[in-house]
Amino acid sequence: MENLKVIPTGQALGAEIFGLDLTRPLSRPSINGLRQALLDYSLIFFRNQSLSEQNQVNFTRYFGKPVEHVRKQLDRPIKEIFLISNIKKEGKAIGALSNDEIGFHSDLSYLPQPGTISTLYAVQLPKNKGATQWCNGYSSYEALDNSTKERIQRLKAVHRHSLEEQNPDKPAAHPLACTHPETGRKTLYLGPHLTRYIVGVDKNESKQILDKLFNHISQPQFVWTHHWQLGDFVIWDNRCTMHRREGFSSLETRLLKRTQVFNNQTPY
Numbered sequence: 001m002e003n004l005k006v007i008p009t010g011q012a013l014g015a016e017i018f019g020l021d022l023t024r025p026l027s028r029p030s031i032n033g034l035r036q037a038l039l040d041y042s043l044i045f046f047r048n049q050s051l052s053e054q055n056q057v058n059f060t061r062y063f064g065k066p067v068e069h070v071r072k073q074l075d076r077p078i079k080e081i082f083l084i085s086n087i088k089k090e091g092k093a094i095g096a097l098s099n100d101e102i103g104f105h106s107d108l109s110y111l112p113q114p115g116t117i118s119t120l121y122a123v124q125l126p127k128n129k130g131a132t133q134w135c136n137g138y139s140s141y142e143a144l145d146n147s148t149k150e151r152i153q154r155l156k157a158v159h160r161h162s163l164e165e166q167n168p169d170k171p172a173a174h175p176l177a178c179t180h181p182e183t184g185r186k187t188l189y190l191g192p193h194l195t196r197y198i199v200g201v202d203k204n205e206s207k208q209i210l211d212k213l214f215n216h217i218s219q220p221q222f223v224w225t226h227h228w229q230l231g232d233f234v235i236w237d238n239r240c241t242m243h244r245r246e247g248f249s250s251l252e253t254r255l256l257k258r259t260q261v262f263n264n265q266t267p268y
Contacts, residue, residue: 064261104191129248137187
């Protein structure tokens with residue numbers, strides 16, 4: 001008998017999940033409970049997991065259709081798995097993102113229909129660095145003063161990847177304040193890693209607005225930090241969170257496995 005337990009972190013977002021065996025199919029009540037927990041807390045996580053790549057893909061299906069990442073990697077048996085790693089084999093990187101710090105962003109926001117749900121499973125970790133932080137788009141939006149909410153209400157910003165081959169021919173522009181399609185709540189949707197400029201606004205004013213919002217979402221009251229342990233499995237909602245990664249030494253290795261569900265609509 002499954003015994004789903006949801007324990008909130010008590011911080012800006014997130015809840016730890018207990019009582020489920022993720023190597024076996026879950027019951028409909030447990031799946032519904034997980035989906036609701038993700039909507040309630042924007043991120044859920046499990047500790048001490050021992051998952052195969054197929055287990056991870058099967059679990060992702062509870063939240064949508066896992067698909068192959070748009071960024072090409074070395075050939076691998078399960079295409080839906082995307083490797084996040086600084087490990088090299090025969091001089092070639094086996095994964096993406098190496099070991100540098102990465103600023104706040106939402107996965108695949110540089111696409112017209114960006115990511116919704118991401119999962120990340122920890123296989124190899126550096127000793128003390130490489131933590132991941134998530135910020136709460138709901139609470140950071142709600143904390144804005146009314147004049148700022150009014151100013152950004154109809155503004156869209158262009159999101160672009162630093163690797164030009166990753167970008168679509170037509171730049172993707174998304175609202176600074178989006179409405180979550182399932183909860184109906186307003187959320188900020190921007191981050192310094194991928195958000196470039198505001199459409200139809202003077203360059204200087206665009207930078208001023210974005211810098212103000214970048215600083216706003218990174219305040220401690222909106223941020224939760226996950227200090228990784230081997231076997232951690234994290235699932236988050238890209239529609240209402242941004243995340244960033246601490247850098248770590250290139251002399252240490254890190255390997256996490258990711259799956260991704262894409263949006264079937266543009267953010268609004």
